[in-house]
Amino acid sequence: MLRLPPFALHQPTTVAEAIAHLAAHAPDVRVISGGTDLLPNIKLAQTRIQHLVSVKFLEELHGVTRTATHLRIGAATALQDLADDEDVRETLPALAFAASRIGSPQIRKMGTLGGNISLDTRCRYINQTELWREALGGCLKSHGTECHVVPGGQGCVASLSADTVPPLIAYGAIAEMVSDKGIRRAPVQDLFQQDGTWHVRIAREELLLAVEIPLPEPTTRVVYRKWAVRQSIDFPLVSVAVRLDGADGVLTGGSIVVSALGPRPRVLPLNAMAGRKIDEELAQALGQLVYDRARPLPNIPYDAEYRRERMVIEVRRAVRVLAGLPERPLAQQA
Ligand SMILES: Cc1cc2nc3c(=O)[nH]c(=O)nc-3n(C[C@H](O)[C@H](O)[C@H](O)COP(=O)(O)OP(=O)(O)OC[C@H]3O[C@@H](n4cnc5c(N)ncnc54)[C@H](O)[C@@H]3O)c2cc1C
Ligand code: SF4
Numbered sequence: 001m002l003r004l005p006p007f008a009l010h011q012p013t014t015v016a017e018a019i020a021h022l023a024a025h026a027p028d029v030r031v032i033s034g035g036t037d038l039l040p041n042i043k044l045a046q047t048r049i050q051h052l053v054s055v056k057f058l059e060e061l062h063g064v065t066r067t068a069t070h071l072r073i074g075a076a077t078a079l080q081d082l083a084d085d086e087d088v089r090e091t092l093p094a095l096a097f098a099a100s101r102i103g104s105p106q107i108r109k110m111g112t113l114g115g116n117i118s119l120d121t122r123c124r125y126i127n128q129t130e131l132w133r134e135a136l137g138g139c140l141k142s143h144g145t146e147c148h149v150v151p152g153g154q155g156c157v158a159s160l161s162a163d164t165v166p167p168l169i170a171y172g173a174i175a176e177m178v179s180d181k182g183i184r185r186a187p188v189q190d191l192f193q194q195d196g197t198w199h200v201r202i203a204r205e206e207l208l209l210a211v212e213i214p215l216p217e218p219t220t221r222v223v224y225r226k227w228a229v230r231q232s233i234d235f236p237l238v239s240v241a242v243r244l245d246g247a248d249g250v251l252t253g254g255s256i257v258v259s260a261l262g263p264r265p266r267v268l269p270l271n272a273m274a275g276r277k278i279d280e281e282l283a284q285a286l287g288q289l290v291y292d293r294a295r296p297l298p299n300i301p302y303d304a305e306y307r308r309e310r311m312v313i314e315v316r317r318a319v320r321v322l323a324g325l326p327e328r329p330l331a332q333q334a
Contacts, residue, residue: 002043002129007050013057015178018207023180025051026204033076034110036103037119045130046142047120053207061114061209064088069215075114075208079164080105082113092213094167094222094241101226102163104233113164114208117175117188121158121196121263122235123149123299141197149299157262158196159300165192166241166257166265167224173213177206192264199263219247220254223318227310229302236260237302238311242286242318244270244278249323251276256286258294258311266294283319287312 009032012018022029029051032038041047055061061076064085071091073082082088083100102108102116125148126133126141138144140156147153165188173188188211191201202208216222222243228234239260245253252274259265268289276282296307320327 004039004043005045005048007042007052010051010053011057012053015058015060015207015209018053018055018058019178019180019205021051021053022205022207025053029053029204031055031114031118031207033112033115034078034107035115036107036111037115041120044128046126055112055114055207070212071215072210072212073113074210075117076112078109079103079111079113079116080108082164083108091215092167092171092222094224095164095171095213098163098167098224098226098241107233113211116162116164117168117191117208117211118200118202119160119162121156121199122161123156123158123196124301125149125299126158149297155194156196157194157297157299158199159260159297160192160199160263160265161235161260161300163224163226163236163239166239166259167222168211168213169257169265169267170222170224170241170243170255171213171216173211175202175211176209177202178209179203179206181205183209189265189267194262194264196263217245219252220245221322223321225314225318227307227314235300237300238296238307238314240290240311240314240318242315242322244319244322246278249278251278251282256290256315258290258315260300260307261294261296262299268293278319278323280320280323280325283316283323283325286319287316290315 010021030049032052033055055076061074063074065072079099083096089096133142140147168188175188177184224241226236227238241257243254254270256268257265291312296304298304
């Protein structure tokens with residue numbers, strides 16, 4: 001049985017108190033929300049930390065509120081509450097769907113949006129016990145000097161596997177962080193960097209308060225598709241959010257966000273395709289676009305080339321849903 005090492009748990013009741021704990025103990029400190037990612041990683045000695053600051057009793061971080069222009073979702077909102085929220089389901093259906101496909105009912109009741117955005121990267125060589133990793137000589141993320149995914153590579157390319165991130169980016173979400181230096185806001189798209197050892201640009205001293213998502217125009221629609229081997233308790237092996245803007249079946253803009261590649265999602269703007277009809281031809285063209293511009297790595301299970309083909313299929317399926325076209329049997333999708 002894997003045991004948790006000793007650590008100090010701080011349970012502030014105000015944001016000011018939480019920030020003070022983070023500032024006092026950085027860099028040897030982490031925020032803990034649902035703990036569904038952090039605690040297993042501590043048990044696996046993938047993360048070593050002396051201080052945890054809980055957000056459980058910080059009221060401002062819980063729940064969904066609507067303003068005239070935005071939906072604001074507190075970072076400590078449970079994934080199941082997000083998936084069940086009527087406002088989110090109606091206004092941001094792709095986000096509600098993504099939340100509903102995470103883990104299992106227990107994981108969604110414990111796990112939160114903030115924890116999902118900051119979910120540690122995953123790799124078949126790091127999500128193992130310390131004993132297993134040492135047998136291989138470690139890696140750049142675990143006391144070693146080489147990457148087993150990209151031999152000779154200078155950086156860790158472990159995969160961003162958070163289900164809510166692609167739809168958040170597609171909807172243009174803004175993250176709000178606070179630290180002893182004040183409030184900072186940044187598009188969720190800009191929160192990620194190409195370093196699988198620390199891929200989220202949220203400093204140890206910072207607390208993610210909430211994300212704000214602009215209310216989409218009626219002409220904007222987003223579909224999220226996740227491919228995993230199992231229908232439950234499975235991280236995405238390919239995930240795509242397709243956003244198409246346009247009225248009367250004609251595209252005016254949008255984007256494709258592809259994830260489960262490396263540490264950062266790939267965002268492909270579709271402005272250059274404005275004026276095209278939203279139809280089967282567009283589904284084929286966007287499938288080709290992701291095939292050319294986004295490439296899965298052998299960092300998570302399943303053959304990378306198969307995942308690449310699968311990514312194309314998921315993009316085409318998303319476009320067909322948005323175009324109101326019937327689904328085609330898998331054999332006819334190549
Ligand atoms: C069996 C199993 C299946 C899973 N399946 C999926 C899946 O299908 N898809 C998926 O996306 N995830 C999955 N997960 C991962 C995880 O459960 C979710 O990503 C969940 O949303 C993590 O949220 P949490 O609140 O538990 O995060 P925690 O474990 O509490 O924290 C995760 C990280 O986020 C940071 N963090 C949390 N809140 C804040 C904040 N407010 N400010 C700053 N940093 C913060 C923590 O410091 C830590 O680094 C699975 C996990 C398990 C154990
Ligand atoms: S991508 Fe390379 S460095 Fe990163 S966890 Fe995997 S094997 Fe280690």
